[in-house]
Amino acid sequence: MRAFEYASPTTKEQAVSLLGNSWDEAEVLAGGTDLLSLMKDGCVAPKRLVNIKEIRELRGISAGGGGLRIGALATIQELLDNRAVSRAYPAITQAAEGITxxxxxxxxxxxxxxxxxxxxWYYRAGYGLLATDEQGEPLVPSGDNRYHAILGNAGPAYFVHASSLAPALIALGAKVRLFGPDGVREMWLDQFFTTPLTADDRETALKPNEIVTEIIVPTALGVKSATYEVRQREALDWPLATASVALSMSGDRVRVARIVMGHVAPRPWRAAEAEQVLAEKAVTEEVAQKAGELALNGANSLSRNGYKIQLARVAVKRAILMAARGGRG
Amino acid sequence: MAEYKWPEPEKRSLIGKRISRVDGPAKVSGKAKYTYDIKRPDMLYGKVLRSPHAHAKIVSIDTSAAEKMPGVKAVKVIQEPGTEIKWAGDEIVAVAAVDEPTAEDAIRAIKVTYEKLPHLVVEEDLSAAGDNAKPAAEQTAGEPEKAFGEAEVIVEGFYGLPVITHCCLESHGSISEWEGDQNLLVHISTQAVSNVANQIGRPLGIPAANVRVKQDHIGGGFGSKFQVDRWDVTAAQLSKMAGGKPVKIMLERDAELMVAGIRPSAYARVKVGAKRDGEIIAWQSESWNTGGSGGGGSPPLPYVFSVPNKHTQHTGIATNTGSARAWRAPNHPQGCLVTMSALEDTAARLEMDPLDFFLKNIELAGRFAEVYREEFAIAADLMEWKKNWHQRGAKTAGPVKRGLGLSLHTWGGGGHGSNCDVIIHPDGSVEVKMGTQDLGTGTRTAIMMVAAETFGLPLEAIKLMIGDNQFPTSGASGGSTTIGGVSASTRRGTLDALEQLFEKVAPSLNVQPADLEAVAGRIRVKSDPRRGLSWKEACMKIGGTAITTRGRNPGPGTLNSSGVGGVQMADVSVDVETGIVRVNKVVAVQDCGLIIDLKTAESQVYGALIMGVCYALYEERIMDARTGRMLNPNMEFYKLAGLGDIGELVVHMMTGKAYDERGVIGLGEPPVISPGAAISNAVANAVGVRVPSLPLTPDRVLAALQYPDREGGSSKNGGNDAGI
Incomplete structure (x- = not known):
């Protein structure tokens, strides 16, 4: 880890003023569970760390008539402990439960x-975000890509997005609020995630001088949701594929479905075709199976990750069936 | 002269009982100090610059910038320009600095240029190994060709398991410091306290007698910490360059996984010939493996079962990867997986219960045939085998299929050379000193139990000192040799000391020394137990100078022997839609002769089963063919089981007269041999096809399920396509 400057602002205005216009100037420190290992592995080497943990307004989770507000500093444990979340948004709780x-x-x-x-693992070993060799040739397609993308993997990005919560939040129609020098920006969480085209890009719409302040999830009245995660170990392990499903129900029938897969693409991956097949149908094993197949229609395996297509199919099928049962496994 | 034997069963107060390990409280409270925890005054931190290339020649090294950095106290080139580097992670230059960040900065400031050379880092495909493949001698017994001609069933299969690492939770390393320029003090994480001085003294050019070695506790070795490593010598050299200040080099996690030891892989194409009634008559195998750039030995094939007609051929492949080191039962888990999988496939083809099939052929297992028979009966009870076993391929509804598998294994485990000093002080206190180490197995507890048993004292009356080379030498802890060695030397030393005590005490009781016994804190007359002295009173008869004896192994009397058999059964559930395998239960029935501490013996088996679940389902060193680097030198993708992944473990230790009579035998290796085979067999039983290679990850399980009838493959029952 290289030497860096450390700042600990107490307001978001101060925080933003301490950030830079390019990514190598500063990084935002919150829990640090990822950032510290990135710094130790030399993947990032910021000149300054801006600790945002002292900015009180970024904390807390509140549920009300208008939905759910999750502060950017709320911990995963706080999310798990929140009864309002687990009652109304089982997909979120189940996604958090996967972080063991x-x-x-x-x-x-x-x-x-x-x-x-x-x-x-190429990125973490120092081959850059797009994992290229000294000649700029990509290492992933011909390398060991057992954990890499099966969707949105035409390049130059082949990694999978690591978030476990994003698919659940997107399925439930969440928005994200950002704060920067020009004030507040709000966008659909779905649009927050981007696929990098260069090694200097990031995986989100966040600018170097912005911070995430909160997540807003609309009310889930009449919505059944669930997350199914395929993970090899019970112990802490990255999912091999996940699916989060939110079904707006009208009686026994699905009015609108939202299906988002995780760990299959460089960004959380919406399965539009599969969503449509559920519309106006009662959920059955057959319909769920069909949705799983449609969700992976555009999938393209690399040399050694074909098995993930099957895992994602199963995740979609099982998440739909779980959601229909009211979020129970 | 004392009679050197173990006390009769009815006279044992400690031996064979379940005694909690004496260092348990220190370990769980964090008070136990491991080498990693040692912090010496003015200590410097050493860091190592490692080769990023798997195969290269060093062209130039420029350390000038590092040498000028404030806080850097010594820079040592380990391998000079011109040297050929044979694996990524090999040591090039080391620095010592006042703190870790400074040492890391210095490492980054060193400029090394390399001439890259072609490398080979993967070996699963034998045909791609080219000149790196070196065939070993072929072996033939009986008349394999004729026997295959007479076989009524022939089953062919491909089986394998990858390179795994030792992954010690306490990484390798040491702290060295000089007292003057001729005396060295080394704190080191080692399996061989008594061997370090000689190993490190030689390259440093000082007599072994000038090296003091210490280690209180070790966080795992598994066979990878027998030898002083180059980085240990380097730490001592850096210390000398820095005026003798202590220098600590403990490996980072990535280096620990890249360079500090691997278990060789094994892959094999196997053909088994049998009669329809299940008699195994012929074996043929073509196997290969890698042990890194050096050799990796070869797996014993067929394992345990001496098939009368066999032809085996093995090829070693040199790869540009870190070197093999002994890994708990070297080459046995590999031989076991290949053999037991092939035999289970044969049983499945015959539609025989593998338990019946193994028992039918058990005479081929030789010396331990009867032990295996007895153990299988117990294991079958514990697993409810006859009730729960089904023909291959569970017919139950739903995606989760359950299956059972079994395996068996053997190991030597004879006691190593061991010496100890036993002192009985006139005030009644007792010391035992031995240059051994407690590898985490309960060695301390076992030595104290033996001494306390001999003297008829409680465990806490024994002051035991180990982990220091100023004590009498004792062998390295490896190959399951420790318990047989240290229990025997301690028993002999304490019996001799007790005999001397009896000589001092006998006149005051008006009896001969041979008429006395030490029981329950008293020295008393055997024929009249009311006559006697308390231990303390007895010791007052010693006079001014303590009794001191030297216990040795080997020595007179039969206190230990070697050779054990064990069997294991596994119960698994497999989700056939995701390929995820869960271990429900593993039963281990194990023989190890006379058991000193039943509790730590059972713990040893529990630990082995956990390690077995890890390598059966998760562990794998993943190398990148193109860059030559290890892709998973970390704890997130070098996967080990967590608590929720282990399942129920049931351990049954064989005890009783016939086992006692063989004396003490080691237990470290045997129970780790079978889990891979038993779990793989259980998965095959559950899903109906063989998953050829460990670890049994979702991709491998799904691949086996999706293409059960690949071209050239065999049917659902038994065997699999030898396709690579």
Missing amino acids: SPQIRSLGTIGGELCQRPRC
Whole structure:
């Protein structure tokens, strides 16, 4: 880890003024569960760390008539402990349950969970975000890509987005609020995530001088939701594929479905075709199976990750069936 | 002269009981100091610059910028320009600095240029190994060709398991400091306290007698910490360059996984010939493996079962990766996985219960055939095998299929050379000193139990000192040799000391020394137990000079032997839609002769089963063919089981007269041999096809399920396509 300057502002205005116009100037420190390892591994080397943990207004989770507000500094454990969340938004709680490290749950924040960087082992070993060799040739397509993308993987990005919560939040129609020098920006969380085209890009719409302040999730009245995660170990382990499903119900029938897959693409991946097949139907094993197949229609395996297509199919099918049962497994 | 034997069962107060390890409270409270925890006054931190290339020649090294950095106290080039580097992670230059960040900055300031050379880092495909493949001698027994001709069933399969690392939770390393320029003090994480001085003294050019070695506790070795490593010598050299100040080099996690030891892989194409009634008559195998740039030995094939007609051929592949080191039962888990999988596939083809099939052929297991038979009966009860076993491929509804598998194994485990000093002080206090180490297995507890048993004292009456080379030498802890060695030397030393005590005490009781016994804190007359003295009173008869004896192994009397058998059964659930395997239960039935501490013996087996679940389902060193680097030198992708992944573990230790009579035998290796095979067999039983290679990850399980009838492959029952 290289030497850096450390700042600990107490307002978001101060925080933003301490950030830079390019990514190498400053990084935002919250839980630090990802940032510290990125710095130790030399993947990032910021000149300044801006600790935002002292900015009180970024904390807390509140549920009311208008929906749910999750402060960027709320921890994963706080999310898990929140009864209002688990009652109305089981997809979120189930996604958080997949993060099985007590240390990460206690320190890791929602804002950090959404902004964490890819776990691609080439990236983490110093080959850059797009994992290229000295000649600029990509290492992933011909390398060991067992954990890499099966969707949105035409390049130059082949990694999978590491967030476990994003698919659930997007399925539930969440928006994200950002704060920068020009004030507040709000956007659909779905649009927050981007696929980098260069090694200097990031995986979100966040600018170097902005911070995430909160997540807003609309009310879930009449919505059934669930997250299904395919993970090899019970112990802390990255998911191999996840699916979050939110079904707006009208009686027994699905009015509108939203299906978002995680760990399959460089960004959380919306399965529009699969969503449509559920519309106006009662959920059955067959319909869920069909949706799973449609969700992976555009999937393209690299040399050794074909199995993930099957895992994602199963995740979609099982998440739909869980959601229809009211979020139970 | 004392009679050197173990007390009769009815006379044992401690031996064979479940005694909690004496260092448990220190370990769970964090008070136990491991080498990693040692902080010496004015200590410097050493860091190592490692080769990023798997195969290269060093062209130039420029350390000038590092040398000028404030806080950097010493810079040492480990391998000079011109040297050929044979694996990524190999040590090039080391620095010592006042703190870790400064040392890391210095490492980054060193400029090394390399001439890259072609490398080979993967070996699963034998045909791609080219000149790196070196065939070993072929072996033939009986008449394999004729036997295959007479076989009524022939089953062919491909089986394998990848390189894994030792992944010690306490990484390798040491702290060295000089007293003057001829005396060295080394704190080191080692499996061989008594061997370090000689190993480190030689390259440093000082006599072994001038090296003091210490280690209180070790966080895992598994066979990878027998030898002083180059970085240990480097730490001592840096210390000397820095005026003798202590220099600490403990490996970072990535280096620990890249360079501090691997278990060789093993892959094999196997053909088994059998009669329809299940008699195994022929074996043929073509196997290969890698042990890094050096050799990796070869797996014993077929394992345990001496098939009368066999032909085996093995090829070693040199790869540009870190070197092999002994890994708990070297080459046995590999031989076991290949053999037991092939035999289970044969049983499945015959539609035989593998338990019946193994028992039918158990005479081929030789010396331990009867032990295995007895153990299988117990294991089958504990697993409810006959009730729960089904033909291959569970017919239950739903995606989760359950299956059972079994395996068996053997190991030597004879006691190593061991010496100890036993002192009985006139005030009644007792010391035992031995240059051994407690590898985490309960060695301390076992030594104290033996001494306390001999003297008829409680465990806490024994003051035991180990982990220091100023004590009498004792062997390295490896190969399951420690318990047999230290229990025997301690027993002999304490019996001799007790005999001397009896000589001092006998006149005051008006009996001969041989008429006395030490029981329950008293020295008393055997024929009239009311006559006697308390231990303390007895020791007052010693006079001014303490009794001192030297216990040795080997020595007179039969206190230990070697050779054990064990069997294991696994119960797994497999989600056939995701390929995820869960271990429900593993049963281990294990023989190890006379057991000193039943509790730590059971713990040893529990630990082995956990390690077995890890390598069966998760562990794998993943190398990148193009860059030559290890892709998972970390704890997130070098996967180990967590608590929720282990399942129920049931351990049954064989005890009783026939086992006691063989004396003490080691237990470290045997129970880790079978889990891979038993779990792989259980998965095959659950899903109906063999998943050829460990670890049994979702991709491998799904691949086996999706293409059960690949071209050239065999049917659902038994065997699999030898396709690579």
